[in-house]
Amino acid sequence: MNDRPDSLSPAGALPMLILRVLQSEPLHGYAIAQRIHLLSSEVLAVEEGFLYPTLQKMLRKGWVSAEWGISETNRKVRFYRLTPQGKTQLKQDLSSYGRITQAIQEILRTA
């Protein structure tokens, strides 16, 4: 499992997307997947097999923290919250992602 995500692959982009959806409020795992699915106009589906290992990695990095909460179905479940470190990371990811997409579009336009 790479620590430096490849920004071009969806796997590399997943932590960034998670960070982004967690920016407004803490969410549980299912909600994160749902939110990404909905926000991408149902283009992106986050597979559970990806989501949970990625969340673990983000916990390890200290980008998110987990805390107990009650779900909308009244069940005890962990909510993931963005840490200050996560915020910095998001900022970094966004800027490097912007640079790369810009570069790619440049190529696609001119080549």
Added chain:
Amino acid sequence: MGELFRRIHYLMNRRRLDAELQNDMAFHREMAACAGRENFGNTLRMREQAYEAWGWTWLDRLIQDLRYGVRILVRAPGFTLMAVLVLAVGIGVNVSAFSLFDMVALKPLPVRDANRIVRLERRSATNYTSEMAYPSFLYYREHARTLSAAMAVLGVPPMQIDDDQQLTSVSFVTANYFTELATRPAYGRVLDPASDGTAKAAPAVVLSYGVWQRRFGSDASVVGRVIHLNGKPVTIVGVTPLAFASLGGQHPDLWLPLVQQPYFIEHSAVLKDWTNPSVRMWGKLAPGVNANTAGQELRSLTDQLRHRHPEAVWDGEFIQISPGGHLQVMQPQMYQVAAIVGVLALLILVVSCANVGGLMLARAVTRQHEIGIRIAIGAGRWRIFRQLCTESLVLGGIGSLAALGLSCVVLKVALAKMDAPKWLSAKPDWRVLLFTVGMTAVATLFFGLMPALQIARQRQQKTIARQILVGAQIAGSSVLLIVAALLLRATQHALFTDPGFGYEQLVSIDPGLGRHNYSPTAARDYLNQMQSRLAMLPGVKAVSLVKLPPLGHIIDSWTTEVRGRKIKIFPNSVSPNFFQTMEIPLRLGRTFNPGEKHAVIVSESFARQQWPGENPLGQILGDGSNKDTVIGVVGDAHINALSNDDVVEQYWAAQPDDMPDMVLIVRSAGEPGSISAAAKTIATGIDASVFPEIRHLKMLYRDNVQQIENVAAIVSLVGLVAVSLAAIGLVGLVAFVVTQRTREIAIRMALGARPMAVLTAVLQQFRWPLALGLIAGTAFAAFGSKLLRVALYGVSNLDPASYAAALVILAGIAVLSMLLPTVRTLRLNIAAILHHE
């Protein structure tokens, strides 16, 4: 840092966190089911992946491997026991050797500021002495700013307490000696500058714990008692602690204040004499000062001193600073000895590792099936390799633990035997533990790597690895055996070499007149009186004078080159009848006339080496104004180097100026026992302030021989270890090879092969490794034993007898240990084997 902390936190709370994750996923599954999506995927695999994200899989695998390794080892107790034993010996020898080195040179003395204590010695390009004149010491102490304290120790001959028969060892020390070391007395007080700093202070003595137990019966009330030392009253002020750590490993029984030396040794001028190097100097670097800075300051002080007292300083003299806060101040030749011991110990390690490696390789054959299955169900080679390495590590770890225990026992025995200072303990310190860990790693790599590689690649049938291991083993063992044989030869030589003089009936009487500041004429009168009165005693055959008596405290020698060969010469000054008294035969010419100048007598070997085939008489030795004519040749007599056959002697007639330094030698007709008492009475009659040191050469000789025998015993033990390791390894290896080929042997026999032919076929693979190992070992020994020259008195480092003996023994044992298991197989019932298969 934070990440590591989170990872460790995860590891500690793994069970709970895993349950939480499971809950998350269960919730996810429920929600997905509600939304109409059933397919969640393999939860177990997901959990594993999530776990992997934390990066602790290697730990799990390691634990798994360790468990498996331990199980495997437990299942083969014979192999495990053998391997652990061999490793314990191999690593244990190294750990013991290192522990000794650690004690001597690395462990700081348990005294205050041990790391700042330095030994100060005089050195120039050509000269070296560890002693300096007391006034020079005072000068350095007064002026050195880089030293926060300076201590001096003056060694003197043993003294007599009251009317004891046995003399007691004594050292004079500066009054700050104990206070600088922060010694806490067991009873009373130690010397201190306030009470004992001046010559006028009341005479005080501090007892060692040992003499307090032996001589004073552990009586705490001795403090304050007055005893007489060589007739001088002195008050016991205290007792040093049992575990007292002194500087330079010196442990005299009595400690006296240096400034009071003239009180105890009458007329002595040692404390005022600029030309008599008498005290050993120790210093304590001022806080924050390093040895270089101190060295520079001392250098300039030496230059100033040269200006004021040119007689006290050599040309180009400087003060050498060496770390002093250990048991011993290491000298260059001691490092050489340490290096030799280290190399030999490493060789034992190599042999034992090759040994265990061979056993593992052989065992791999029996594990072929198991490993085949593991590979078949998907284990990669890397995984197998790692598993095998872990097994080796377990083995190495157990072996090291056993080695630590072994070395602890060895050290305990050694410390008790050597009468070592009580503060030393056999318990390993962190340096020894670190060394052991390092050794374990090295050993595991040695014995585990090659077999693991071979097995992981499923090549255990190949003989080449086995051959390399056998070769290495044989080579290492042959070096060890050759060295052991050489050392044994040398000790044997030393034991049975005629010292060249009849020592059994000799007594040496050293009045030490120089210490009492006798003038040459006064000394001559004293010695003349002693000689004539001793000669009148019944049972005394002859009396004469010598400057450096046999087995004396002082040994003088110089090295010169004769016809391109370095030889060591022991000079001596003697009275004319010395050779007759010592029973050294006069081969050619004549002995001296009393006080004869420009004449020299040389020993036989000297004459033979210097003038081969010529008449040595009338030859000239020396140059410039020191030309001497050879007037006689006497038999070789190793007066001051009993066991060293390579040295030669050169004698001059004693001159009037030598008189204060002369020692009397008495030869008795029968047992010299009664002479001591009579000599003491005579000496007291002439000058009651002089207490001669009377020594029986027979006893000294016996002590010397005892030491040599001890060395021989240790060396034999090392040789024995080497041979038995080699034998164990070979027997095991060959037995495995033979077992592996039992069926083949049985078929061959059934088809009518002669046993001899079968034997050759089986053992063929070991022929070359055996031969090459012997050759490589011999070459290494021949090359490396040059280093041993220091210890091999009178025996060449290429001594053919030693080489032949070692190689024959080793080859014999190798062949025997190969034949035994093979022959056993040949005797087996062929039908039974074939039936079984």
